[in-house]
Amino acid sequence: MITRTSGYTHYEPVEKGPSVTGPRRRVTQRDIARISGVSQATVSLVLNNRLDGGVRIAPETQQRVLDAIRETGYVADPVARRLADQYNRIIGVFTYEPVFPSGARDFFHPFLLGLEEQAERLGCDLLLLTSAPVDGGRRRMFADGSRIRLADGCVVLGREVDRGDLERLVAEGIPFVSVGRRDDAGGPVPYVGADYPAATAALVERAARLGHRRIAYVGSGEGPESYADRLRGFRAAAADAGVEYGRIAAAAAAPLDAAVAEGVTALFLEEPADAPAVTAWASGRGLGVPADLSLVALGDPTRPVSMDLDVAGFTIPRREMGRQALDVFFALIEGAATDTQRLLPCELHDGATLGPVQ
Amino acid sequence: MITRTSGYTHYEPVEKGPSVTGPRRRVTQRDIARISGVSQATVSLVLNNRLDGGVRIAPETQQRVLDAIRETGYVADPVARRLADQYNRIIGVFTYEPVFPSGARDFFHPFLLGLEEQAERLGCDLLLLTSAPVDGGRRRMFADGSRIRLADGCVVLGREVDRGDLERLVAEGIPFVSVGRRDDAGGPVPYVGADYPAATAALVERAARLGHRRIAYVGSGEGPESYADRLRGFRAAAADAGVEYGRIAAAAAAPLDAAVAEGVTALFLEEPADAPAVTAWASGRGLGVPADLSLVALGDPTRPVSMDLDVAGFTIPRREMGRQALDVFFALIEGAATDTQRLLPCELHDGATLGPVQ
DNA sequence: TCAAGATGATAATACGGATTATCATCTTGA
DNA sequence: TCAAGATGATAATCCGTATTATCATCTTGA
Numbered sequence: 001m002i003t004r005t006s007g008y009t010h011y012e013p014v015e016k017g018p019s020v021t022g023p024r025r026r027v028t029q030r031d032i033a034r035i036s037g038v039s040q041a042t043v044s045l046v047l048n049n050r051l052d053g054g055v056r057i058a059p060e061t062q063q064r065v066l067d068a069i070r071e072t073g074y075v076a077d078p079v080a081r082r083l084a085d086q087y088n089r090i091i092g093v094f095t096y097e098p099v100f101p102s103g104a105r106d107f108f109h110p111f112l113l114g115l116e117e118q119a120e121r122l123g124c125d126l127l128l129l130t131s132a133p134v135d136g137g138r139r140r141m142f143a144d145g146s147r148i149r150l151a152d153g154c155v156v157l158g159r160e161v162d163r164g165d166l167e168r169l170v171a172e173g174i175p176f177v178s179v180g181r182r183d184d185a186g187g188p189v190p191y192v193g194a195d196y197p198a199a200t201a202a203l204v205e206r207a208a209r210l211g212h213r214r215i216a217y218v219g220s221g222e223g224p225e226s227y228a229d230r231l232r233g234f235r236a237a238a239a240d241a242g243v244e245y246g247r248i249a250a251a252a253a254a255p256l257d258a259a260v261a262e263g264v265t266a267l268f269l270e271e272p273a274d275a276p277a278v279t280a281w282a283s284g285r286g287l288g289v290p291a292d293l294s295l296v297a298l299g300d301p302t303r304p305v306s307m308d309l310d311v312a313g314f315t316i317p318r319r320e321m322g323r324q325a326l327d328v329f330f331a332l333i334e335g336a337a338t339d340t341q342r343l344l345p346c347e348l349h350d351g352a353t354l355g356p357v358q
Numbered sequence: 359m360i361t362r363t364s365g366y367t368h369y370e371p372v373e374k375g376p377s378v379t380g381p382r383r384r385v386t387q388r389d390i391a392r393i394s395g396v397s398q399a400t401v402s403l404v405l406n407n408r409l410d411g412g413v414r415i416a417p418e419t420q421q422r423v424l425d426a427i428r429e430t431g432y433v434a435d436p437v438a439r440r441l442a443d444q445y446n447r448i449i450g451v452f453t454y455e456p457v458f459p460s461g462a463r464d465f466f467h468p469f470l471l472g473l474e475e476q477a478e479r480l481g482c483d484l485l486l487l488t489s490a491p492v493d494g495g496r497r498r499m500f501a502d503g504s505r506i507r508l509a510d511g512c513v514v515l516g517r518e519v520d521r522g523d524l525e526r527l528v529a530e531g532i533p534f535v536s537v538g539r540r541d542d543a544g545g546p547v548p549y550v551g552a553d554y555p556a557a558t559a560a561l562v563e564r565a566a567r568l569g570h571r572r573i574a575y576v577g578s579g580e581g582p583e584s585y586a587d588r589l590r591g592f593r594a595a596a597a598d599a600g601v602e603y604g605r606i607a608a609a610a611a612a613p614l615d616a617a618v619a620e621g622v623t624a625l626f627l628e629e630p631a632d633a634p635a636v637t638a639w640a641s642g643r644g645l646g647v648p649a650d651l652s653l654v655a656l657g658d659p660t661r662p663v664s665m666d667l668d669v670a671g672f673t674i675p676r677r678e679m680g681r682q683a684l685d686v687f688f689a690l691i692e693g694a695a696t697d698t699q700r701l702l703p704c705e706l707h708d709g710a711t712l713g714p715v716q
Numbered sequence: 717t718c719a720a721g722a723t724g725a726t727a728a729t730a731c732g733g734a735t736t737a738t739c740a741t742c743t744t745g746a
Numbered sequence: 747t748c749a750a751g752a753t754g755a756t757a758a759t760c761c762g763t764a765t766t767a768t769c770a771t772c773t774t775g776a
Contacts, residue, residue, distance in 0.1 A: 026732085028731090028732055028733085029732065029733060030732080030733095040732085040733075041733095041734085041735080041736095043733090044732095044733055044734055044735080045734085045735085047733090047734095048733095048734075048735095050734085050735080054736090054737095055735090055736090076732080076733065077731090077732055077733075079731090079732080080731070080732035080733045080734095081732080081733060081734080082733095083731090083732080083733080083734095084732075084733045084734045084735085085733075085734060
């Protein structure tokens with residue numbers, strides 16, 4: 001059987017009806033050349049201002065070409081440029097989940113805000129790789145007919161990123177930057193992440209200063225790098241401060257009860273979204289927060305309407321991460337020497353759930 | 359002086375340092391051809407399964423080619439593909455304001471949601487035209503070096519769209535669709551809009567049935583098409599229902615006072631975001647809502663609004679508008695016969711501010 | 717036996733732009 | 747007067763793929 005490796009479908013070859021304007025043809029350098037009475041090569045040279053080397057074009061000729069360009073509104077076809085040249089100033093944005101989720105409290109939104117802001121500043125466009133086929137709820141980066149190479153490279157967003165995809169990006173030498181720290185994948189992965197270890201450690205220290213002697217990390221501490229980073233920071237800081245610590249696998253009633261029974265006085269939630277559930281559990285047990293038990297969310301304090309509690313935690317600098325991701329990307333492309341692995345500091349948030357031990 | 363018309367700057371031609379993997383060259387059809395001892399054309403033919411017409415390739419030959427493809431992991435370069443074809447399945451998204459505003463209740467968000475959803479379904483990518491220069495707070499569509507022609511066409515978003523830009527889009531035959539109804543611009547403008555007249559009329563009729571005999575439209579009724587549409591629907595329905603009506607230029611205290619003095623019992627707000635201000639004014643005057651005065655918001659609030667009042671009005675089907683915008687766009691591209699000017703119904707929202715006249 | 721058809725594959729070209737080698741033509745200076 | 751250099755512009759080629767026209771070679775039937 002012959003499989004279609006390309007996976008690409010043309011627009012329907014429907015015969016176009018009698019359109020008013022006729023079939024739109026792009027204005028090409030050939031057209032500009034014809035209009036201004038020069039060759040295509042000349043147009044290209046003028047356009048790219050490549051008059052440095054041995055090439056020279058008379059000022060009047062240049063002007064004629066530029067005039068024709070202005071009149072026609074000519075713009076170089078980025079696809080052609082990409083083929084001949086190497087870059088087209090299009091930066092792909094790949095996400096495993098839809099870029100625009102329906103939830104109002106959108107996780108990706110701030111990242112995109114930063115990306116867009118910087119893209120505008122740098123004069124490049126963002127290509128949302130929406131065409132990547134979705135398989136089992138997640139987009140596939142390298143499916144047949146993958147269009148990821150349309151752009152100069154890409155920014156990878158996602159709570160959890162496929163290891164294989166990263167390896168392939170590295171192996172194929174496709175320039176890319178991950179938003180969020182990633183472990184090596186057959187080579188160092190460029191990223192701009194949040195400094196979870198430092199932020200978590202700072203909060204642990206704060207708890208220690210407030211007199212907490214037994215604290216617990218609530219969560220798996222594995223899976224996405226961000227989870228592992230939190231746990232790592234937690235452990236290191238607790239050990240440094242001489243605080244006893246343990247880990248609770250999930251924010252369920254049984255393990256939480258056990259922890260409290262063992263004298264734990266502060267809970268550090270890997271997943272900030274667990275805060276409401278834990279609060280409800282505490283309330284059900286008659287535990288006052290922070291009087292009897294302190295609560296820290298290791299990430300952005302999520303405050304749904306249902307919760308009146310101002311949970312202590314830290315803020316991930318999402319917008320700035322987006323911005324710097326593009327900076328790193330350009331540094332990669334241009335071969336500039338910069339740190340291509342950056343961890344940005346998080347802003348600590350005091351909140352009202354971390355108090356002294358009674 | 360030579361001006362750079364293209365606005366395009368190459369990435370710095372900096373010499374890349376000694377990379378570990380070296381510059382990996384893509385595997386091309388030529389490579390496959392060499393490996394399997396055939397011509398590049400044969401590879402392409404096998405790959406695309408174009409063996410229907412006069413072209414024939416022996417099964418064994420096909421197998422050799424397919425084997426080589428499998429061994430090398432060859433993937434067609436989408437860029438070259440686009441060049442050979444006419445379209446690149448990239449759809450530009452142009453907005454006059456930043457696509458990702460910081461406001462939580464983002465006005466554009468639902469539109470983009472629909473666009474992304476449909477783009478994924480149709481297998482095309484969205485190009486956010488972020489490189490368009492901003493001039494006086496608004497993006498310029500046709501600035502020098504505009505990259506709008508970079509895509510197969512574009513979707514235009516924005517509360518208010520520049521007439522000149524639309525005319526140029528029409529004149530140049532660039533396929534495009536406006537999200538939101540637009541007046542003709544040197545030709546019919548394809549759009550997917552909200553049916554403001556119908557929604558507004560429905561609310562007017564409802565007020566009439568509730569006994570209101572004097573009602574007022576609060577707003578300019580001009581500027582964006584959406585304002586004019588609301589006023590038109592308002593006038594027509596009021597006349598039909600035999601209700602006396604007038605217009606108040608702005609949601610300011612003086613004209614509102616005057617209206618009430620003249621016996622107006624229901625206010626229809628062109629700009630839903632004015633609701634809080636009007637509510638505050640009513641409360642200040644001791645007017646009960648809806649006991650003494652009914653209030654209707656003609657649409658969704660465009661600005662984040664915090665209000666305890668559940669204002670009667672209607673919901674703009676933003677997500678669906680985004681979806682159908684892409685449908686219309688493809689219909690244009692493919693020359694399919696469809697209505698390229700669509701008004702989608704809004705969903706009426708009862709709320710608690712429209713009541714019977716006491 | 718040989719023209720007509722079938723079979724299998726390729727050369728050539730297009731797509732639009734970037735780049736290099738090359739070619740005219742014009743100045744100079746000796 | 748004429749070679750050397752300066753000047754201005756272009757032809758040719760490449761990038762990777764799709765497509766069409768064309769070309770060999772082999773069968774077949776009368």
